[in-house]
Structure formats: structure tokens, C-alpha cells
Amino acid sequence: MKPLIVYYSHSENNQKLAIELQSRIGCELREIKEQKKRKDISILMDFLIKRDSRLAPLDFDLREYSPVILLAPIWAGKIAAPMRTFIKKSKDGLIDYSFITICSGGPGQREKIGAELLALTSHEPSALAELWINNLLPEEQRNKIKYTNKFRLKREHFSQFDQEIRFFIEMAMHADQDPKTLT
Known part of the structure; x- marks a missing residue:
């Protein structure tokens, strides 16, 4: 079977990470889209009332892929609602999966993710990683929402996460399989 990357990105940061992973692994890439463009206030509402997102129809079958790499932002310590909805709907096809995010970051967040x-799929991910925006910000801007929310990832930032990305790919691809490249 062939690997697949499935991502949701509100600010395009996780989209850029998905494209970077795709270039390193050499696999297909699919975007989770919502039926309506999301406004920032709806992020708060989703968190408060725990509602599912209305996703646009999907044009792929997860059973044709393995492993599956999921990418999405973390909102208030939880996986973004559109990805959470996708996982709920697709959990039977998510046996061999991994999860990575570019997010603000915080102590203990990885364990919560x-x-x-595990609660959504009944299976632990093969690999789990979070790349912290806080690590890219000047000290005086770290852990401040006005800076982390407005931060936009650039190509040159990936060099600062290279070791984490390489390790994630090795774990996600089970190290016994050879991704196209790990550079």
C-alpha cells in the first residue's frame, strides 16, 4: 500500500508542513475542507459546544493507503474540529496512522493530543509530533496568542525542525519501509 498525507489548515501553516512532508516522502496529499469558510469566532464556538464540522465530500478511500499521516492545528489544546470530525467519520480506516502539527505548543499538550x-480511533498513532511556533518566536513574543496566532510559517523555518521532521517520518513510515527520501 502507499502512504497518504491528509491535512486541515486554517492559517496555511499546517498546509505548508503537509507540502514539506510530501516532498520528503513522495506521496499523495489530500486536504480536508469545510463546506463553508471558517471564521475565527467559530473556532471558539466549536470548542465550547463540542460540535462537529460540516466537511466537504471526500474524494478518496483511506483503505487504499497505509500509513496515513494526519496534520491539523491544535485549538485550545484539542485537535482542530474539522480534523476531529474527519477522524470520527474515518476511524475504521485509520489503523496505521500518525499525527503531526505546527502549533503554539505547551507543556503536556503532546500527551493530551x-x-x-486514542479516544477517537481506538488505536495509538505510530508517530506523534508537534512543532512549536513558540520555538520560532523571539523570547518576548513566546506564549502570547497575538503573536502565535498571527505567525506564518516560511520555508526557511523547516530547517529549525529538521531533526524532529526526520524522526517523525522514520516513525510514521515504520523505519522498515524506505520513504523516497529523508532529506
Whole structure:
């Protein structure tokens, strides 16, 4: 079977990470889209009332792929609602999967993401990684929402995460399979 990257990105940061992973692995890339363009206030509403997103129809079958790499932002310590909805709807096809995000970051968040993924799928991910925007910001801007939310990832930022990205790919691809390239 062939690998697949499935992503949701509100600010385009996770989209850029998905494209970077695709270039390193050499696999297909699919975007989770919502039926309506999301406004920032709806992020808060989704969190408060725990509602599912209305996703646009999907044009792929997860059963044709393995492993599946999921990417999405983290909103208030939880996987973004559109990806969470996708996972709920697709959990039977998510046996061999991994999750990575570019997010603000915070202590203990990785464990919470892992627990949420396990609760949604009944399977632990093969690999789980979070790349912290806070690590890219000047000290005086770290952990401040006005800076982390407005941050936009650029190609040159990937060099700062190279080791984490390489390790994630090795774990996600199970190291026994050879991705096209790990550079």
C-alpha cells in the first residue's frame, strides 16, 4: 500500500508542513475542507459546544493507503474540529496512522493530543509530533496568542525542525519501509 498525507489548515501553516512532508516522502496529499469558510469566532464556538464540522465530500478511500499521516492545528489544546470530525467519520480506516502539527505548543499538550487520538480511533498513532511556533518566536513574543496566532510559517523555518521532521517520518513510515527520501 502507499502512504497518504491528509491535512486541515486554517492559517496555511499546517498546509505548508503537509507540502514539506510530501516532498520528503513522495506521496499523495489530500486536504480536508469545510463546506463553508471558517471564521475565527467559530473556532471558539466549536470548542465550547463540542460540535462537529460540516466537511466537504471526500474524494478518496483511506483503505487504499497505509500509513496515513494526519496534520491539523491544535485549538485550545484539542485537535482542530474539522480534523476531529474527519477522524470520527474515518476511524475504521485509520489503523496505521500518525499525527503531526505546527502549533503554539505547551507543556503536556503532546500527551493530551495522544489521548484524544486514542479516544477517537481506538488505536495509538505510530508517530506523534508537534512543532512549536513558540520555538520560532523571539523570547518576548513566546506564549502570547497575538503573536502565535498571527505567525506564518516560511520555508526557511523547516530547517529549525529538521531533526524532529526526520524522526517523525522514520516513525510514521515504520523505519522498515524506505520513504523516497529523508532529506
